[in-house]
Amino acid sequence: MITSAEQQHLDASLRLLIERCRSLTIDDLNSRAIITARHSLLDWFGCAVAGANEPAARRFRGIMDPAPGDTPLIGTPDSLHWRDALVINAFNGHLLDFDDMLPSFSGHPSAVVVPALLTVGEQTGAGVDKLLTALVVGTEVGDWVASHVLPGHYDAGWHATGTLGTFAAAAAVCHLRGLSHDEWISALDAAATQAAGLKAMFGTLAKPMHAGNASQAGVVAASLSTITSSSGRALNGETGFISNYRGAGTVPPARREGFAIEGMLYKTYASCFMTQAAVDAGAQAATLPGLDRALITLSVSPKLADVCAIEDPRTSNDAKFSLHATFALSALGFDLSTEEAFHPDNLQDPAYQDLRERITLRFDPELAGQEPRIGVHIRRARGESWDTTVDRGQPATDLAAREKQLVQKFTRLVEPHLGATRTRLASDLILHSSRTTIPELTAATTQPLIPETTI
Amino acid sequence: MITSAEQQHLDASLRLLIERCRSLTIDDLNSRAIITARHSLLDWFGCAVAGANEPAARRFRGIMDPAPGDTPLIGTPDSLHWRDALVINAFNGHLLDFDDMLPSFSGHPSAVVVPALLTVGEQTGAGVDKLLTALVVGTEVGDWVASHVLPGHYDAGWHATGTLGTFAAAAAVCHLRGLSHDEWISALDAAATQAAGLKAMFGTLAKPMHAGNASQAGVVAASLSTITSSSGRALNGETGFISNYRGAGTVPPARREGFAIEGMLYKTYASCFMTQAAVDAGAQAATLPGLDRALITLSVSPKLADVCAIEDPRTSNDAKFSLHATFALSALGFDLSTEEAFHPDNLQDPAYQDLRERITLRFDPELAGQEPRIGVHIRRARGESWDTTVDRGQPATDLAAREKQLVQKFTRLVEPHLGATRTRLASDLILHSSRTTIPELTAATTQPLIPETTI
Numbered sequence: 001m002i003t004s005a006e007q008q009h010l011d012a013s014l015r016l017l018i019e020r021c022r023s024l025t026i027d028d029l030n031s032r033a034i035i036t037a038r039h040s041l042l043d044w045f046g047c048a049v050a051g052a053n054e055p056a057a058r059r060f061r062g063i064m065d066p067a068p069g070d071t072p073l074i075g076t077p078d079s080l081h082w083r084d085a086l087v088i089n090a091f092n093g094h095l096l097d098f099d100d101m102l103p104s105f106s107g108h109p110s111a112v113v114v115p116a117l118l119t120v121g122e123q124t125g126a127g128v129d130k131l132l133t134a135l136v137v138g139t140e141v142g143d144w145v146a147s148h149v150l151p152g153h154y155d156a157g158w159h160a161t162g163t164l165g166t167f168a169a170a171a172a173v174c175h176l177r178g179l180s181h182d183e184w185i186s187a188l189d190a191a192a193t194q195a196a197g198l199k200a201m202f203g204t205l206a207k208p209m210h211a212g213n214a215s216q217a218g219v220v221a222a223s224l225s226t227i228t229s230s231s232g233r234a235l236n237g238e239t240g241f242i243s244n245y246r247g248a249g250t251v252p253p254a255r256r257e258g259f260a261i262e263g264m265l266y267k268t269y270a271s272c273f274m275t276q277a278a279v280d281a282g283a284q285a286a287t288l289p290g291l292d293r294a295l296i297t298l299s300v301s302p303k304l305a306d307v308c309a310i311e312d313p314r315t316s317n318d319a320k321f322s323l324h325a326t327f328a329l330s331a332l333g334f335d336l337s338t339e340e341a342f343h344p345d346n347l348q349d350p351a352y353q354d355l356r357e358r359i360t361l362r363f364d365p366e367l368a369g370q371e372p373r374i375g376v377h378i379r380r381a382r383g384e385s386w387d388t389t390v391d392r393g394q395p396a397t398d399l400a401a402r403e404k405q406l407v408q409k410f411t412r413l414v415e416p417h418l419g420a421t422r423t424r425l426a427s428d429l430i431l432h433s434s435r436t437t438i439p440e441l442t443a444a445t446t447q448p449l450i451p452e453t454t455i
Numbered sequence: 456m457i458t459s460a461e462q463q464h465l466d467a468s469l470r471l472l473i474e475r476c477r478s479l480t481i482d483d484l485n486s487r488a489i490i491t492a493r494h495s496l497l498d499w500f501g502c503a504v505a506g507a508n509e510p511a512a513r514r515f516r517g518i519m520d521p522a523p524g525d526t527p528l529i530g531t532p533d534s535l536h537w538r539d540a541l542v543i544n545a546f547n548g549h550l551l552d553f554d555d556m557l558p559s560f561s562g563h564p565s566a567v568v569v570p571a572l573l574t575v576g577e578q579t580g581a582g583v584d585k586l587l588t589a590l591v592v593g594t595e596v597g598d599w600v601a602s603h604v605l606p607g608h609y610d611a612g613w614h615a616t617g618t619l620g621t622f623a624a625a626a627a628v629c630h631l632r633g634l635s636h637d638e639w640i641s642a643l644d645a646a647a648t649q650a651a652g653l654k655a656m657f658g659t660l661a662k663p664m665h666a667g668n669a670s671q672a673g674v675v676a677a678s679l680s681t682i683t684s685s686s687g688r689a690l691n692g693e694t695g696f697i698s699n700y701r702g703a704g705t706v707p708p709a710r711r712e713g714f715a716i717e718g719m720l721y722k723t724y725a726s727c728f729m730t731q732a733a734v735d736a737g738a739q740a741a742t743l744p745g746l747d748r749a750l751i752t753l754s755v756s757p758k759l760a761d762v763c764a765i766e767d768p769r770t771s772n773d774a775k776f777s778l779h780a781t782f783a784l785s786a787l788g789f790d791l792s793t794e795e796a797f798h799p800d801n802l803q804d805p806a807y808q809d810l811r812e813r814i815t816l817r818f819d820p821e822l823a824g825q826e827p828r829i830g831v832h833i834r835r836a837r838g839e840s841w842d843t844t845v846d847r848g849q850p851a852t853d854l855a856a857r858e859k860q861l862v863q864k865f866t867r868l869v870e871p872h873l874g875a876t877r878t879r880l881a882s883d884l885i886l887h888s889s890r891t892t893i894p895e896l897t898a899a900t901t902q903p904l905i906p907e908t909t910i
Binding site: 056059060062063064065067068069081082083084156157158159162186189190192193194195196197198199200201203204205206209210213217220223224226227228229230233234237238239240241243244 | 519613661684685695699
């Protein structure tokens with residue numbers, strides 16, 4: 001339960017947030033926010049095109065038995081009725097678990113917000129600038145809710161992408177549709193009453209479905225606010241969302257400059273976010289002489305013990321959640337940005353097994369709260385040692401370098417499905433166009449814009 | 456958090472429940488359970504036909520922008536794509552808030568289960584016997600989950616129809632589709648991870664939408680279990696549903712004989728469930744000589760203070776949540792089974808106002824936990840007093856009398872939309888047929904079976 005003083009504080013803070021967000025246009029955004037929104041858009045499209053062509057995506061589509069319609073299914077030549085397209089696009093975008101991540105949100109806001117905006121934007125004919133602004137706004141509002149329930153919310157077992165994503169999608173759609181202040185309040189209430197998703201389902205197809213459900217719930221919440229109104233109690237009330245979903249360990253929200261989206265992180269490698277630093281560290285260590293007999297100690301947060309500490313994984317998926325495997329594969333020169341690197345055969349290779357056995361994991365309490373960070377200590381045969389630290393918890397400062405990496409990732413994910421030319425056109429459109437409409441954007445990743453052979 | 460001993464106990468209990476439910480056929484049910492299932496089916500259809508023709512139902516359908524398809528929309532000549540039909544049918548059935556209620560579940564299981572079964576049954580071609588059995592099974596499993604989280608779950612602010620209804624729908628569909636034990640477990644996990652709905656949204660159109668969302672989530676959960684599996688941890692695990700959604704005041708589950716559905720209660724009057732006894736008491740008091748100057752004391756549970764204690768309501772909807780108004784209108788001879796009785800004009804009538812002002816509400820702590828019960832004390836002018844108690848918290852013992860009442864209610868709700876002949880045919884079919892298929896059943900409440908004029 002929350003006190004009435006706390007409610008008043010929440011109400012006032014939310015009112016200010018909505019006022020600030022409602023009137024926001026692309027001109028109010030700093031370039032770091034705009035570029036990051038474009039990077040998230042690019043990253044989402046890449047994941048969605050590749051995801052749509054996975055066998056699991058076909059199975060999910062099968063059980064949803066969708067209706068045909070006008071909303072494009074990204075990465076395919078098909079279009080479906082809006083609600084089916086929305087759920088399946090959002091599912092596909094999160095299926096590979098390769099999309100962006102916002103630490104202050106403990107999850108993947110774009111996975112929920114982008115497909116909601118594409119669906120609604122398909123109907124409203126909005127352009128890319130509006131889409132980017134709404135993505136910034138959705139992330140901002142999702143982050144506001146997150147700041148009032150995290151870390152207890154995530155620690156208690158809720159999957160923030162599913163729960164908090166609902167608010168992010170609802171707010172983004174409210175912005176895109178230009179709804180009134182009261183409608184925003186009602187929409188966030190309607191999001192609160194639909195928020196669901198448990199971490200206990202990680203490792204199953206329910207995880208990407210959480211993104212689909214949250215995306216759908218967010219769009220429906222925004223629409224519902226136009227036919228029924230409420231006063232914010234489902235979000236801020238005595239027995240509303242914040243009260244019921246914040247678990248035990250709530251802390252006062254952190255103050256922050258700029259826009260929440262500026263904190264976005266991107267995966268370079270097709271493994272768990274918390275192993276990304278291990279892959280970078282492995283690549284650095286690869287050049288060390290004498291690595292083939294060295295003893296390696298990886299220091300990480302104790303919170304990773306039940307996240308990615310599988311010592312001797314045998315399947316591809318387990319390898320993605322193994323600090324041992326990701327460091328060792330990377331140190332042996334495998335390119336972990338591709339699925340192939342995680343092939344079970346590679347996990348049987350004697351050189352890999354030899355290296356893996358020389359790795360010790362050390363849980364360092366001082367790294368608690370800094371999960372994307374890894375400390376590496378390598379002691380070589382003659383007693384020489386080498387130390388490095390890699391922190392993947394901070395957003396990139398060099399945005400051009402990040403963009404280059406993200407275009408490479410996009411190309412790897414999309415080219416097999418759309419061909420080289422269309423892949424290049426799509427990434428150019430997403431990164432550089434501001435007049436393009438959403439239907440043009442989605443067409444670039446579904447129907448061919450220009451037949452491949454005529455270029 | 457729940458302990459591992461508690462988890463083991465829950466796992467074992469759930470395993471037994473699923474084994475018992477999976478193999479259940481109509482021949483295993485006692486006649487009270489079968490008749491009650493038919494009564495719930497009749498009651499749901501009546502509410503859904505009337506609900507579908509309300510302006511709010513049209514507005515909700517508008518925002519859902521549904522796809523056409525093969526699944527009938529009850530109470531209309533239309534049919535929609537399965538997921539749209541499911542959500543909208545469930546919304547319509549709960550829109551009037553006039554449907555059945557199960558105290559041990561703190562909500563309306565049929566509102567969620569029946570539309571799910573009609574949708575899936577439309578595809579599988581199941582008959583009424585299978586439908587009734589699956590409704591009993593869904594109610595049973597929903598009640599099992601309820602017994603492990605109530606009363607804390609409801610007190611903390613969750614709307615059980617939305618949250619627990621998801622499990623009831625999932626289990627009913629698992630039964631109808633004949634899924635394996637492991638698929639049941641996975642389906643209940645997939646229900647757990649989609650369960651949502653807050654009481655803070657009571658009084659808005661989100662309340663009937665909770666039934667729609669839960670119904671949809673239940674059907675999707677059952678389907679998802681056929682393409683991805685999990686081990687029960689989202690329901691019974693350390694940070695699963697039971698652990699996270701049980702609020703503070705959990706008590707050990709009550710032991711019960713027979714089937715949960717046998718405890719079902721039905722509304723006779725179009726007002727809040729907790730005012731039903733006041734209406735009955737008012738009708739009894741109507742015959743008392745000297746009522747026009749008597750002083751009336753109504754004794755109820757203190758828990759009704761924020762449920763139905765509006766002293767001087769001015770709108771129809773407020774009157775439905777007023778013990779004063781429902782008792783007084785009934786005592787003055789209005790028929791509260793009709794919407795018209797609650798017309799604001801009646802609330803301005805001098806005789807009504809005079810009677811209402813002589814009513815005192817007394818909150819009696821001894822009635823806590825017995826909310827559907829009312830004590831009436833009437834002191835007449837010459838000091839004579841009259842006392843009665845009405846308890847609407849016990850299921851009817853005379854099932855034939857209940858059936859008669861429910862047929863009357865069904866007729867009042869359905870006749871304006873389907874005409875007298877089709878209304879009679881529909882109630883006969885629902886109450887007496889066992890070979891009828893689900894498509895025949897839904898056709899009886901959508902497309903004309905026999906043109907009205909030829910009979």
